[in-house]
Amino acid sequence: PFDKEDASRIWSEVAHSNLTLEQLFTNSHRTDLEEHKFPREIRKVKISIDSLSPIGAVQTVLAEQKVCVLKGEEKKRLPGVLYNLFEAGSEVVIAPLVVRERTAGIVLADNAFHNRPVNEATLEFFSLVLGLGGLALGNAMEYRETKQNLEKLEQLNETLRNVQAELVACERLAAIGKISTYLAHEIRNPLVAIGGFVRQILGMDDAQQIQRNVRIINSEIVRLERVLNNLLRFSSPMQPVKERVLLAEIFESLEPVLKTQAEQRNVTLTFDVPGDIVVFVDRVQMNEVIYNLVMNALENTQTSGKVAISARGGSDFVRIEVEDTGCGISPENLKKVFDPFFTTKLHGTGLGLAVVKAIVEEHHGGKVGVSSELGKGTKVHILIPKGGEHEETIADRG
Ligand SMILES: Nc1ncnc2c1ncn2[C@@H]1O[C@H](COP(=O)(O)OP(=O)(O)O)[C@@H](O)[C@H]1O
Ligand SMILES: [Mg+2]
The missing domain is CATH 3.30.450.40 (GAF domain)
Structure with a gap:
């Protein structure tokens, strides 16, 4: 009052x-x-x-x-x-x-x-x-206070979003840069070769000479196709179509190709894959994984070296190992081997292990790991989850 x-x-x-x-x-x-x-x-x-x-x-x-x-x-x-x-x-x-x-x-x-x-x-x-x-x-x-805190948080979020956007832009640029270098190198060389041999053919009469040139041109085209396939598989990996497969079947289908490659290099290739392991995977993609790993091992192993492939079934995971007695990887390079385009080879694509990682981890929920010692050898292992249907027995497949 x-x-x-x-x-x-x-x-x-x-x-x-x-x-x-x-x-x-x-x-x-x-x-x-x-x-x-x-x-x-x-x-x-x-x-x-x-x-x-x-x-x-x-x-x-x-x-x-x-x-x-x-x-x-x-x-x-x-x-x-x-x-x-x-x-x-x-x-x-x-x-x-x-x-x-x-x-x-x-x-x-x-x-x-x-x-x-x-x-x-x-x-x-x-x-x-x-x-x-x-x-x-x-x-x-x-x-x-809550309102002020929220505003601060919102500001922090905004900053974070900007930084993230910049980072993504940077990564994209870097990837585009790498792809361009890769394409310039991998496509220009065969193209220049093809151009040269075609121009030679234009001034040729001799059927045998023409045949020879066409064969070279064809091999260059095959190389171009490989480059493009690799790049495509990397940039838009296909969605997996999973099915129950006997792991041994995958190895059996690859064995002839890999054996030939091993023999050419005079490397001993051994398989130790039990016949009863069933995996729930995309057969084609898993083929590619094994092929890439074994080819890497073979390419890095000197004459009379050894490459051993083994598989073991656990309760939840199947473990596959590819071990070689090759040149090994330096600790510094070991961190980069899964990076797209990282390669130490003259004609490498640097996409093999990047594709392996994407297939195993993103498409199959598994894990890839690598351990290596310079001069001694390398061991790459992959773990594949057995998947939802593993209670079904092999006999159920009819
Ligand atoms: N088994 C191995 N032994 C030694 N080095 C390896 C092995 N596997 C992969 N690497 C290294 O990792 C790099 C990347 O491999 P990858 O992605 O398959 O590409 P690429 O084989 O085309 O070089 C290789 O260039 C090589 O330096
Ligand atoms: Mg490779």
């Missing part, structure tokens, strides 16, 4: 209406509080905490976080400015406004309008109102 009349109006309103506490608060929201009616002096009061007497009432309330009632002479314990403002009442209540467990301020009230002693019920009500006020303030602060 602003004055005695205002107070009695409020009290009679409260007395004659059946308002709940909540309605009372809602209805009594007074915009005119901020206007001229509110005692100007109060708004001007500024008290520095340092200037307060340590034994004064305000300090005690701040320190103890407890409500304090000053009666009569006790009012002198108020700081001078406040004492003047609360002159009219015979009793003054000082209470802490606690926000998030810390005293955020104090609230003073007196009994100037009715001059009746402040009783327990009034104090309880006063504490309740302050408690609610403190909670509301705390919530508001928390809300503001």
Whole structure:
């Protein structure tokens, strides 16, 4: 209330209406509080905490976080400015406004309008109102902090998105660069050769000479096809079509080709693949994996070296190993062997192991690993999950 009349109006309103506490608060929201009616002096009061007497009432309330009632002479314990403002009442209540467990301020009230002693019920009500006020303030602060945190988080996210986009752009550029170099090298050479031999043919009469040139041209075309196939398989690997296959069957179909390659290099190639391991895989892709691994082993193994292929079935995974007694890989290169286009060979594509990794890990949910020692040899292993249908026995296939 602003004055005695205002107070009695409020009290009679409260007395004659059946308002709940909540309605009372809602209805009594007074915009005119901020206007001229509110005692100007109060708004001007500024008290520095340092200037307060340590034994004064305000300090005690701040320190103890407890409500304090000053009666009569006790009012002198108020700081001078406040004492003047609360002159009219015979009793003054000082209470802490606690926000998030810390005293955020104090609230003073007196009994100037009715001059009746402040009783327990009034104090309880006063504490309740302050408690609610403190909670509301705390919530508001928390809300503001959460909002600020969210904004910060959003900013961080934004930064992250930008950095990521830049990174992707960089990687794409780098990949395009590598592809261009690869294509320039791998396609230009055969093209130049083909062009040269074709131009020779244009001035030739001798059928045998022409035949010879055409054969060379054909082999260059085969090379071009291989380059393109590799690149295509790498850039858009086909979705796997999985089926239950006997692992030994895959090796059997590859054996003739691999044996021939091994013999040409005078390398001993051995297979140790149990006949009863069933895998749930894309047959063609798995062929390619084994072929790439064994060819790598053969290409890096000197004459009279050994390449051993083995497979073992576990409860959940099948482990296939290709081990060679070849030149080995340096620790530095070992980190890069799965990178697309990484090759140490003059005519390598650098795509073999990248394709192996994509097929095994992305298409089959497996894992590829490589260990190597320079000058001693290399071992590449792959783990293939047995897949959802492994409870079915081989006999079920009919
Ligand atoms: N068994 C191996 N022994 C030694 N080095 C290997 C072996 N397998 C792969 N590498 C190394 O990894 C590189 C990448 O292999 P890969 O991706 O198949 O491409 P490419 O065979 O065309 O070079 C090879 O150039 C070679 O340096
Ligand atoms: Mg290779």
